[in-house]
Amino acid sequence: MPAKDHMHIYHAVGKDRIQFMCIDADCSHTQVRNLLIGKRAQCVCGSEYKLDYYALTRKVPKCFVCRKEKRSKGRVVKASVMKEILGV
Numbered sequence: 001m002p003a004k005d006h007m008h009i010y011h012a013v014g015k016d017r018i019q020f021m022c023i024d025a026d027c028s029h030t031q032v033r034n035l036l037i038g039k040r041a042q043c044v045c046g047s048e049y050k051l052d053y054y055a056l057t058r059k060v061p062k063c064f065v066c067r068k069e070k071r072s073k074g075r076v077v078k079a080s081v082m083k084e085i086l087g088v
Contacts, residue, residue, distance in 0.1 A: 008027065009044065012060070017058075018033050036051050038050060038051065043065075045062075
């Protein structure tokens with residue numbers, strides 16, 4: 001069955017967390033971690049984000065807001081400032 005055309009929500013498979021699969025019931029998409037870096041995905045909160053190496057070290061990759069880490073707070077502030085400046 002081919003992968004469904006949608007924004008994937010990934011989940012790690014196995015102990016080594018090298019293989020990731022989409023958790024949508026109708027999707028059969030699987031991919032290796034190294035090929036997912038820089039790709040767009042959907043977070044469990046519903047927002048779209050780009051996957052980075054740090055997100056892919058987790059069992060369920062999350063966006064910057066859901067990670068709740070110090071580095072992500074700065075990125076969220078920068079993104080909100082840019083939205084205000086650009087009026088988007």
